[in-house]
Amino acid sequence: EIAMTQSPATLSVSPGERATLSCRASQSLNSHLAWYQQKPGQPPRLLIYGASTRASGVPDRFSGSGSGTDFTLTISSLQSEDFAVYYCQQYDIWPPYSFGQGTKLEI
Amino acid sequence: EVQLVESGGNVVRPGGSLRLSCAASGFTFSDYWMSWVRQAPGKGLEWVANIQQDGSEKYYVDSVKGRFTISRDNAKKSVYLEINSLTDDDTAVYYCARNYGDNVYYYYYMDVWGKGTTVTVSS
Numbered sequence: 001e002i003a004m005t006q007s008p009a010t011l012s013v014s015p016g017e018r019a020t021l022s023c024r025a026s027q028s029l030n031s032h033l034a035w036y037q038q039k040p041g042q043p044p045r046l047l048i049y050g051a052s053t054r055a056s057g058v059p060d061r062f063s064g065s066g067s068g069t070d071f072t073l074t075i076s077s078l079q080s081e082d083f084a085v086y087y088c089q090q091y092d093i094w095p096p097y098s099f100g101q102g103t104k105l106e107i
Numbered sequence: 108e109v110q111l112v113e114s115g116g117n118v119v120r121p122g123g124s125l126r127l128s129c130a131a132s133g134f135t136f137s138d139y140w141m142s143w144v145r146q147a148p149g150k151g152l153e154w155v156a157n158i159q160q161d162g163s164e165k166y167y168v169d170s171v172k173g174r175f176t177i178s179r180d181n182a183k184k185s186v187y188l189e190i191n192s193l194t195d196d197d198t199a200v201y202y203c204a205r206n207y208g209d210n211v212y213y214y215y216y217m218d219v220w221g222k223g224t225t226v227t228v229s230s
C-alpha cells in the first residue's frame with residue numbers, strides 16, 4: 001500500500017500571495033497523482049490529474065508539478081475562493097487508492 | 108449535466124446495516140468504473156470500494172472487506188454500497204465518484220463526485 005504524506009498540515013497565506021503545497025509518496029507513482037480541493041460542506045473537486053494537467057474549468061493560477069515520489073501544487077495568486085483543504089491522491093498502484101491527509105489553506 | 112446523487116444514509120445502531128445508492132445522469136454510466144469514498148467527521152478522504160463497468164471486478168479497502176458490498180445496475184444507472192456490521196468507525200459522509208482515465212492500464216482518478224450521504228452509527 002502506498003502512503004501519501006502532505007505538508008504542511010496548515011498553510012497560512014494572504015490573498016494575492018503564492019501558495020506551495022507538497023505531497024510525497026512512499027514509492028514512485030510515475031505521474032499518476034491527482035489533486036482535489038474541498039470546501040466546507042462540499043464534495044471534493046478535481047483540480048489536477050497526471051500530476052500536472054488541469055481539469056476542465058480549473059483556473060490557470062493552479063498548477064501541478066513533480067514526478068516519482070515528490071509532487072507540488074502551486075496556486076500563483078490566491079483568491080478568496082481558494083481557501084480550502086487540498087488533498088493529493090495516488091492512482092498508480094491500487095487497490096487501495098490512497099489520499100494524503102490534506103493541507104488546509106487558511107488566511 | 109453530469110451528476111451523481113447519493114441517498115440512503117441514516118442513523119443506525121452498531122451492528123446494523125444500510126444500503127446506499129448513487130444515481131448517475133448526464134453520461135454513459137456503463138462506460139465507467141465507479142467508486143465509493145468516505146470521510147469521517149473532521150477527517151480526510153478514504154477510498155472504500157470500486158466496481159468495473161460490467162460489475163465483474165470489485166475491490167475494497169481492507170477495513171471493509173467482508174462487511175461492505177459494492178454493486179451496480181447499468182439499466183438503472185446506479186451504483187450501490189451495502190454496508191453491514193456497522194461500527195462507530197463507519198460514521199462518515201459517503202461519496203460516490205466516477206473513475207476516469209486509462210482503460211488499458213487502469214489508471215483512474217475521480218473526476219465527478221456526488222454531494223454525499225451521511226451515515227451515523229450511534230446507539
